[in-house]
Amino acid sequence: MIAIINYNAGNITSVARALQNIGKKCIITDDTEKLDAASHVIFPGVGAAGEAMAYLQEKKLDAWLKKYVKAGKPLLGICLGTQIILNYSEENKTECIGLVAGATKRFPEKLISEGQLLKIPHMGWNSIKLYRSHPVFHNVSPDAEFYFVHSYHPAPSDDEAVLGTTDYGMTFCSVLAKDNLVAMQFHPEKSGRPGLQILKNFCAWRGGNV
């Protein structure tokens, strides 16, 4: 069974609707006992890092996530869920879960491309460049674009954890992967068919290299 972690961080029902569309049943919960029974866990979220971490700590979900990942089961981070698996976020100067070494940083104020000051948040459709193949990106065209909306971006300290990057006045890490964990800054649940394909792949993934 697939579980979506509910931690009061925005409206996460869109992920559940996307799973429903690809024929996958899921539960939305913050109960660690129910989460223990899940084969796959999705960690989505929209909102601010500070509040999200406070809620996770209150529900002891930060410790639970560490235990879950150590057990080797697949974890999918989305947007804020991706940012707060790093050690630290510049947003609200927040100590985060630390499943992957590195920080979440704000886009620099002077973000310029082709002589134009770029807008923040980075909102809309953009592509990703993958540095290696990954089961979660199976059958996803390299030309596919995904829906982003964020003002902060992941910056893992270990290059090995960078699966994909995106260009927006600078090159930032838009997809993280480490062992049984894969996490993306964009919203697969709002990215049309290529996004649904990623969710489908994740649901079939056992957490390994194939």
Add this chain to the structure above:
Amino acid sequence: MLSKRIIPCLDVRDGKLTKGIKFKGNIDIGDPVEAAREYYEQGADEIVFYDITASSDKRDIMIDVVRRVAETIFIPFSVGGGIRNLEDMRRVILAGAEKVSVNSAAVDEPKIITQGANAFGSQCIVLGMDVKKVDVSAKIPSGYEIVIEGGRKYTGIDALWWAKEAEKLGAGEICLNSIDADGMQTGYELNLTKMISKNVRIPVIASGGAGKPEHLAQVLTEGKADAALIASMVHYRTYTITEIKQYLNKKLIKTRMLW
């Protein structure tokens, strides 16, 4: 690099499209959910719903439409019209909309923008601006004034000032509609769009006046818009969204070409 977004706008009254939309074989579609599905298939990057239901007791019908749209299409969509307070926003967002847009409610009570941004995040809050060209004056230095009630009521508010103010208050995006260009199909108001877009750091969706793919090319380059709203040109099936995107792609304006 970020793609420019092409966004069809659907007007809904009492749960039905106000104008039937013509599709393949000239089938008339009055169901907003089916129209949304069709545009999703054609490559729309986002969809805007505008609820023009007059009576408040029929508002629940729109919530049901939002829920069904959210189960059908997997791209962002926004809902505007009749959003007066946080509770209205919450209902629409929980039903599955990515964003809500406020227009005259924000003119009456600007703090609704800040309240919405604090509750749901700036990215959820779109400021809808209806604008008319007027003589430059001390009160309206930009020469563009904010109007409400479908363009009937002048507010005495300068459009450029209001755009900057809304950004400060926490709006995540501006949907800029030129009342003068609206429905004319002779092109977007390029001066207005460029002026607003250059003076705020949040994305601007240009609205009003689209009749041909060239118009979109103009507003996305010269007009500096981040996205273009379209209505009649696709509703009457003069063009499909796919055709518009192919045209823009040929003009080297980057849009999402794979969906």
